[in-house]
Amino acid sequence: MERTLIILKPDAVQRGLMGRILTRFEAKGLKMVAARFERLGEDRLSQHYKDHEGKPFYAGLVRFMGESPVLVMVLEGVEAIATCRKMMGATFGRDAESGTIRGDFGISRSYNLVHGSDSPEAAEREIGLFFDANEIVEWQPAGHAWVYDAEDLG
Ligand code: IDP
Ligand code: MG
Secondary structure: EEEEEEEEEHHHHHOOOHHHHHHHHHHHOEEEEEEEEEOOHHHHHHHHHHHHHOOHHEEEHHHOOOOOOEEEEEEEEEOOOHHHHHHHHOOOOOOOOOOOOHHHHHOOOOOOOOEOOOHHHHHHHHHHHHHOOOOOOOOOOOOOHHOOOOOOOO
């Protein structure tokens, strides 16, 4: 099982798309193990996006991400990191394939609705940045036995 940090960004919140995006992750079989609705401050955002510091879009990105509350969550599943990235689609909405979240709901470059960790190292760092270990909730969804078979679970 892997965990990934997902953020429904300010544009998703302001456009009333949280439910529709979350429905896709739920329907896929990803399990939510932590969530918080909050407005992110500059400190946390600069840590979260530290790899992008110095890039031309950095200042605008940090401003945008702090402009409105966001839904930050941890999703769990087999290969959750790559699975969520696939569901999100390419970075820019207008390049992203139809059928992906960004491809179906967005046309902008920076306003691309959703963040997802891009590697196991990033996931570990990002989850630790937003959640304490005691905020991660261990639970068994009732339908779990019909989401994965024994082979999926190794
Ligand atoms: P990702 O979100 O697909 O991992 P990254 O390259 O990590 O994409 O960029 C982080 C975020 O910065 C993007 O999701 C997007 O909101 C914004 N961004 C990236 N490149 C650009 C750009 O060239 N112009 C405007 N915004 C950008
Ligand atoms: Mg990224």
